[in-house]
Amino acid sequence: MFLAALAASLLLTQGALGSELRKDGYGFQPPEGFVMVRPEPFAGSRAGAVTLEPDRPRFLSAALSEGEGPEAAVLLVSVVEETFSASPSERDDFSAAVVRHFERELGLALTPERVDRRMGPVPRVEVLGTLREAGQVRTVLVAGLASVGRHAVVMVSAPAVRWEELAPQVQASLETFRMEAPAHVSLSNRTTGALAGALAGALVASYMAWRRRRPENTSM
CATH class of the missing domain: 1.20.5 (Single alpha-helices involved in coiled-coils or other helix-helix interfaces)
Known part of the structure; x- marks a missing residue:
């Protein structure tokens, strides 16, 4: 009983995770319950593909959801062909790029609430904000993960009333993110x-x- 209670407590604190997803040179464990969705609705989309330089090649790599309908949370992973170090100076640049991306490319007004620089296994910059879409207030987290040559950007969107419930899982998932080493060694x-x-x-x-x-x- 004690071990079961301890395991449940750890899952609640750290966030339960699903099976590892590997794609386009990266790997991570998404939050439990998130599954890949059909790519057709996102074909050609750059949603979440935030870049510091607008001319850099980028693409939406994976779209996951924990359900259907407006109450479902969505997780998008994009790949950007540029180096990102998550340095203090890039923290501010990335935050501005996120707001610009939503305004100019998605036609949505994102209100930033917090910008964090996290030095985990893979350093990252996180921008947390809210927006109103189709009459619903949603919380959005955009994370740029440091890597050389190319890096990933993860965007998670969920109804604002559910964010506190999902936040531990999202943070635990981001801690598992890894970019694979290049095939050649320079x-x-x-x-x-x-x-x-x-x-x-x-x-x-x-x-x-x-x-x-x-x-x-x-x-x-």
């Missing part, structure tokens, strides 16, 4: 310089050895 400048120096040294040593042997070979 050498750092320092490593490349060391290898070049070693190669040059080997060439010089070989040349000097050849010069020392040359008179002997000539006399023969």
